[in-house]
Amino acid sequence: MPRPIPLEKIRNIGIMAHIDAGKTTCSERILFYSGKSYKIGETHEGSATMDYMAQEQERGITISSAATAVSWNGYQISLIDTPGHVDFTAEVERSLRVLDGAVALFCAVGGVQPQSEQVWRQSEKYEVPKLCMVNKMDRVGANFFTVVKEIRETLNGNPVSMVCPIGAGETFVGVVDLMTMRALIFDEASHGMTVLDEDIPAELQEQCEEMRAEMVEKAAEQDEALLEKYFETGELSIPEIKKGLRIGTISRNLVPTYCGTAFKNKGVQPLLNAVIDYMPSPLDVGTIRSSDNPDMIREPKDDAPFSALAFKILTDKHMGKIVFIRIYSGTINVGDTVLNSSMGEKGRFGRLFRMHANHQEALEVAHAGDIVAVVGVPKTRTGDTFCSLEHPIVLEAIEFPAPVISIAIRPSSRHDNEKLGLALHALAQEDPTFVVNYDPETSETIISGMGELHLEIIVDRLKREFAVAAEVGRPEVAYRETLRHTVEGAYKHSKQTGGRGQFANVSLKLEPQDPGRGFTFVNEVKGGVIPVEYISAVEKGVIKAMHAGPCGGYPVVDVKVTVFDGSYHEVDSSEFAFIEAARQCFKSLFLKANPQILEPVMAVEVAVPEDYMGAATGSICQRRGRVDGMDDKYGTKLVRGFVPLGEMFGYSNSIRTMTQGRGSFSMVFERYEGVPFELAEQIMEKRKAAGKVR
Ligand code: GDP
Secondary structure, X not given: OOOOOOHHHEEEEEEEEOOOOOHHHHHHHHHHHOOOOOOOOOHHHOOOOOOOOHHHHHHOOOOOOOEEEEEEOOEEEEEEEOXXXXXXXXXXXXXXXXXXXXXXXXXXXXXXXXXXXXHHHHHHHOOOOEEEEEEOOOOOOOOHHHHHHHHXXXXXXXXXXXXXXXXXXXXXXEEEEOOOOEXXXXXXXXXXXXXXXXXXXHHHHHHHHHHHHHHHHHHHOOOHHHHHHHHHHOOOOXXXXXXXXXXXXXXXXXXXXXXXXXXXXXXXXHHHHHHHHHOOOHHHHOOXXXXXXXXXXXXXXXXXXXXXXXXXXXXXXXXXXXXXXXXXXXXXXXXXEEEEOOOXXXXXXXXXXXXXXXXXEEEOEEEOOOXXXXXXXXXXXXXXXXXXXXXXXXXXXXXXXXXXXXXXXXXXXXXXXXXHHHHHHXXXXXXXXXXXXXXXXXXXXXXXXXXXXXXXXXXXXHHHHHOOOEEEOOOEEOOEEEEXXXXXXXXXXXXXXXXXXXXXXXXXXXXXXXXXXOEEEEEOOOOOOOOHHHHHHHHHHXXXXXXOOOOXXXXXXXXEEEEEEEEOOOOOOOHHHHHHHHHHHHHHHHHHOOEEEEXXXXXXXXXXXXXXXXXXXXXXXXXXXXXXXXXXXXXEEEEEEEEEHHHOOOHHHHHHHHOOOOOEEEEEEEEEEEXXXXXXXXXXXXXXXXOOXX
């Protein structure tokens, strides 16, 4: 079946923003103007169509990145929802991985806020072309030009103003389209559906001409032929300007910048037009590579072998697991059997859907460039690759940050026990930054995530979606353990307890690896001194020991383990004996390898009025932090620094008290660092007393 919409008319985009900048409202308006959502919903009334889960609406934040398809002027736009809260970085990363372009949304009063900076940086990492939208132009103090300046200075972007606001705050009525030099006035009675096309207000004429000249110049700079013509004639036609700007946007040399107010229904349609004019199609994005073989590629063509990436998993009461995939190449039909190449398992796409704001469209077939939901592959994890059976490929996976905070969780009753395990497992499959560990010795389940809010929401979902009642402990820092020296040695496990004995003898070498490298296991055993079938037992034993490290029972990271010697006994050796020998060997060597406990360190930004500067700086230093820089923004002082997460619990209260409610802060995980010696001693003692070190 031929594709209904040509590839060049497909746009897969996301809106990225600081929380509260108006992302949900803006998405709503996009659905409204493109005719798929007939009712204008307000997020504060909790009726936003993009927000899937009940508690998101209650909290007024968007957690999941569901994808919604809309059509605009014959183009198909998939709107991939990205969350604005940094506790959900994984959600942002996974959506950035599959979208082709993004709209960065800013508040016209707040401008570039700490979290918009973080998301901007992430989008640069994934080389995502962007448009900017300065929202909330109706608010008192709104200033388009200040925000444009901040995009340039704080974010290092190259914003090109595409519109000039007409009025600001209460007087904001619309924008001058600098391309056509016409004033677009958005009619309030029709929710902005009717747009009046008027002459430019006289007092803006000169300013708009200057702005337009700048826009044309930047467009010309993107292409030699255009530049030549521009030098010769001093002018470019509208298609030529658009061409230049499109080249510049897709190559990430510039960012077309718009303004409006989603809430008051002004300025949204020009943004939709811009998505079509300047955002890349899957064709512009081009080929995608295999993660382990850079020469193996897939082209965005319908007749290429099928490949797709699972980027989001939702559990639906009626349909079960819904997996959102981005198709990079090929064509897929309902009922087709595909390979989950990340897991090495076959699966069948029982149903295919395109998700719209208020209904699901069942599909028979989906093509390269499409973003669709599939049902029938319940074991899928976020980040898995699907491909055709005949042409296996594993696409570059999505990178996820490590969880930094843990809490103990227990079922409220015996009845909830089993349900809790199943529910946690399901949630962990959906969210790769949410990790569940069960400690059989203490019968404790520990859940770990990206922040307090992240875990709070998970516990909330347990109650709502899975009807599991659970109690949680206090949040604790997710420490890690690692080593600093290379050591090697042997361990012999030998027991004679009547009947068959136990015997295993292994020699291991433990070496530190660069931060983030994780665990590497190498087999250098020669001459079969340990039979091949026991090598995996050695690895199992090492992994078991690394699960709860010898210092404080925390996971061991960034270590290379080599098994290089050993011996066995024909009768008494067993898998169990080798597991045990390797575990003990690792443990004793690790303690000799100058081990270290690692803690998550957060990048913190505190915003306070000038009078509280000293107090804010002091509060960072008191918490074993270091101040990294200071800034001034709208008369507010910003203090930036790095502070260990363990010192940040309860910080929101203390900053409130310290500044009489006038200060605020935000934090993002930065990296793991070694804990100071004295604190490490305390941690180890506490953990030993609690029976966590074995
Ligand atoms: P999100 O957190 O980025 O999804 O932001 P929301 O869309 O939920 O908006 C946050 C708050 O800002 C809500 O109370 C909205 O009604 C309000 N809001 C959104 N857009 C505008 C706007 O253009 N002008 C004004 N004044 N308020 C807005």
